[in-house]
Amino acid sequence: MKDIIFAYNKEKGEVFLKQLMGKNPLFTCVIGVTETAKIPGISAAGKNPELTDYTPPADAELLLFGKCKCISGVPVTPEGIPTPALITRAALKLADIPALVVSGGLKIKPQAPFVELGGSPGRDIRTGNAVEAVEEVIERAIIVGKSLAKTVDYLVVGESVPGGTTTALGVLSAMGVNAEGKVSSSMPNNPHKLKIETVKAGLEASGIKFGALATNPLKAISCVGDPVMPVFTGLVMGAADKIPVFMAGGTQMSAMLAIIKALKPDVLDNLAIGTTRWIISDKSADLVGLVKQIAEIPVLAINLDFSSSKFEGLKAYETGAVKEGVGAGGACIATILKSNGKISAKKIFIEIEKAYSQLMHSEVQ
């Protein structure tokens, strides 16, 4: 367990981990898109802004098949750094953890199985009218969460939504959480100023002041959120009534947490955030500072280290590129737990290198 860092609320975190040791999880990944990601400079989750529509379905395909179908190669940043779905896939494979993809709202459908809840792609939050049918979709997600809770011991919920930290800043601001300068980025140089301006424009367009929607998260999502949020939080709330849930992601998780706290605070005791060391050591963001403002839930991080990688694309994670996504950190922690600690972060790293090498090779052919 030395590979798991206790970043916040160690006491509860240790209890949480002990409870899940050797148990049988299901990994779910909520995918969706928002036009917000196409604002130049806001997201690196795609070779260029237009390609961000392909990143979530391609992540889903990589997760389920070990290779992408809707694009050649794998999703990369403009600098060519590969998607964290590689990490998630490798971890889940090692511990034989099943994965289920759930759509929040997509332009491109994955050529893979996914759960459909009727959500639509998100609009640019600067419209102040970002997400359709939030209430209906969240209700359906709750039903799925309840069903899944009857099948496994615990749930890990990850996400893939380019632009997701900006929409997180939007919802956190609408709900009165001080998040400016605290959300993370898939880029080494976090474009805080651009994110703040984008959110300000969205709040203005929807006529909402900072904190005005503290008790109305559904409206906060519909104004300045993204379509992954209702599905993610619905799954968590539906399942956490009965089983523990690992919220797997970076600073976006604080927005999810704020939404859940406002809608169903009694499940908070059944939650923890699982992320990566790269998020925790990110000096341009502050996950723990965000979580602290909302609820005292444990924050755990996998101590993955790519500094010895043979591949420049993976080494770049150590310089602050990508950091997290597709539930990578939570998936690694679940893998260690399911194996009762027999699978180490090092072993996951070796599996990632192997898989990435094979993918690079097959792409060249």
Add this chain to the structure above:
Amino acid sequence: MKDIIFAYNKEKGEVFLKQLMGKNPLFTCVIGVTETAKIPGISAAGKNPELTDYTPPADAELLLFGKCKCISGVPVTPEGIPTPALITRAALKLADIPALVVSGGLKIKPQAPFVELGGSPGRDIRTGNAVEAVEEVIERAIIVGKSLAKTVDYLVVGESVPGGTTTALGVLSAMGVNAEGKVSSSMPNNPHKLKIETVKAGLEASGIKFGALATNPLKAISCVGDPVMPVFTGLVMGAADKIPVFMAGGTQMSAMLAIIKALKPDVLDNLAIGTTRWIISDKSADLVGLVKQIAEIPVLAINLDFSSSKFEGLKAYETGAVKEGVGAGGACIATILKSNGKISAKKIFIEIEKAYSQLMHSEVQ
């Protein structure tokens, strides 16, 4: 266990039931439509042929929410006999068995969560070109089946596809199983002649002789099958590698069995068919006679008795209306098993009466 009838291969059936006693299942329902159902007189799974497009999504909604959303009331036959989804819902609720809906191909999407595998609605089999992308869809369904097998002890797979016994006759004929006069019907007067003519037209249009596709079930589905078939059989094959699977349905199950036997015979030992007494005692059809021609898998039936019902719509089941669908028989058996026999068929009947009464009442309001 006195409520479960052993209709075929009692010895194996007893072993199968014993193995599942007290275990934790997942109920999945594969829904889809085919234009074949709109041939006048072929299906009673809808008030009129055009409404058959609404029956599968409405069944899914009833299953998951206890009421329909895309139609008012519940799906009924032209005579007003209600859908067997009522039975399935009541049974699953009593034993707290989770349900997952999977789409084979739909015109109307359920206002409820469902798994999407990229399948399209089926064409009229008289075209000889009934189902698109069979291979892709079956591959995706296998992946889902494999994932689900990691979450629960066994799987129950049901279906809702109006016209499904005719497409079953189509595939059975293409694969060389003598099925004329043996498939069941949702109507008391089984329109065998019309079904046989329809299948003959389909085989002719696709240039296929009886039995010519004995070893090519994918082509049989694509020529004269329906879009539920690749999903249903894919789920079964994916899961049955690892866990037992209950194929829940009537004579359509023999077509599924023929497909599975041709593609993956090593899973046959992990399968049983679960159905209703109304199917077993149907003198106008012969489920056991069909199964015998394919594989010696157990056929079990729930001994539900609606003769004392307060409602004419339910009483009509005793005269041969509807008989089975939405995995009703298999769901009831799973409910009895999960409760270790504490829940009886009588108790399920009482729950059905209660739920139906509430639905009738709320419809009037």
